Amino acid sequence: MLDETKKAEKDSLQEPGKAPASEDGNTPEPEVFTKAQVDEAIQKDRIQRGRDVKALTDREVGLDAREEAIKAQQAEIDEIKRQRDEAELAEARGDPTKMRAYQTRKSREQEDVELKAQRDALKKDRAILDRDKAEHEAEVKVARETQLEIEIWKIAEAEGVDPVELKDMMKDFNLTTVEQAKTAAKRLNKKPVDETTKKPLIPVTGVTSGGPGEKSEEKKLKERYPTMK
Numbered sequence: 428m429l430d431e432t433k434k435a436e437k438d439s440l441q442e443p444g445k446a447p448a449s450e451d452g453n454t455p456e457p458e459v460f461t462k463a464q465v466d467e468a469i470q471k472d473r474i475q476r477g478r479d480v481k482a483l484t485d486r487e488v489g490l491d492a493r494e495e496a497i498k499a500q501q502a503e504i505d506e507i508k509r510q511r512d513e514a515e516l517a518e519a520r521g522d523p524t525k526m527r528a529y530q531t532r533k534s535r536e537q538e539d540v541e542l543k544a545q546r547d548a549l550k551k552d553r554a555i556l557d558r559d560k561a562e563h564e565a566e567v568k569v570a571r572e573t574q575l576e577i578e579i580w581k582i583a584e585a586e587g588v589d590p591v592e593l594k595d596m597m598k599d600f601n602l603t604t605v606e607q608a609k610t611a612a613k614r615l616n617k618k619p620v621d622e623t624t625k626k627p628l629i630p631v632t633g634v635t636s637g638g639p640g641e642k643s644e645e646k647k648l649k650e651r652y653p654t655m656k
Contacts, residue, residue, distance in 0.1 A: 512533070515529055516529060575603070575604075575605065575608070576594070578605045578608060579593055579594050579597070579608050582605070582608050582609055582612045583612060585612075586609075586612040586613060586615070586616045587616060588612050588615040588616050589615075592615060593608065593611060593612055593615060596611050596615065597611055
């Protein structure tokens, strides 16, 4: 009784005017979802999207916290260096040797800072250059493929072959140039000779040029058929 009730519910959900699916499996029955199932799927999708957004937000918060911690640590290091420099400078005043040593160290530190900045700028410029080169190479590749596609269609039309078949042949054999496309098209164009266009062969008969000791076809026929006029 329960199976019959389920079957009746399925039949009631079918489209108006559409015959129910046969039981022998020849006509596949379309999958039907209830409103509750649809609502459940929508709710699951919303929950998953909410989880994805929360995961991204948590990652962003974590990165911000790490960045702030690094900034704080760097500020602490800079403050220690500043205090050390002030103490060293105060000690070097009045002592030319210590002052020269202090100035030399500060000059080298400044050079290191500038050199690091140059390296960072060079690294960034290199990354931009590599990206631009990759984009340019991709554009060139697309342009070449487009031009080759145009040439393939022209060659196929000139040779009287199917352009799609020619393109597939070039893909199968990894052919990438116009010259290779022409060669491939010529090979595709080599079709079997039509029997109706062949030059008829001259049958080997008894017809001769009338030389001595030879009989013409007409004479042979008359000898075989005496009544023939």
